[in-house]
């Protein structure tokens with residue numbers, strides 16, 4: 827199965843989850859940032875998994891990332907702001923017929939979500955979900971991931987791989 831995990835990650839937490847999910851799906855699964863996941867690469871994928879951090883209660887947009895820019899220097903490390911925000915990547919995504927899944931990373935609490943919105947956007951484009959939108963939690967605003975979350979991401983990936991096959 828040609829599977830691709832696409833992620834946006836500012837501080838690396840979502841990237842770690844994306845790699846663990848890909849490991850669970852199985853060998854050959856590619857893990858690509860929003861700048862690497864070109865329309866050509868995505869068009870070839872039979873299974874597309876998409877993930878991002880929750881920023882300002884939702885999917886990262888240019889506007890939401892302005893808020894992140896204002897934190898540069900105050901955060902424990904600098905965010906990677908070189909990738910297109912996930913919303914922009916989704917807006918440029920062509921219709922598809924493959925299977926799909928979505929996840930986000932976030933703090934614990936009722937502070938918004940991103941994965942349900944990603945999944946709805948993918949469905950509107952014709953992709954068919956194999957699982958409910960998933961979330962993985964970090965300990966603080968900038969991470970790290972809570973204990974056990976990478977194992978859970980790997981197991982989730984295994985289940986996705988079975989469902990998508």
Ligand SMILES: Cc1cc2nc3c(=O)[nH]c(=O)nc-3n(C[C@H](O)[C@H](O)[C@H](O)COP(=O)(O)O)c2cc1C
Nearest residue numbers: 835836837838839840879882883931932933937967
């Ligand atoms: C500027 C900023 C805004 C955030 N806003 C939210 C939020 O609204 N809701 C939430 O659950 N988590 C929020 N978080 C926590 C991030 O979603 C979390 O740390 C995420 O794992 C970061 O992923 P990354 O390391 O891949 O960038 C925010 C973090 C930052 C730095």
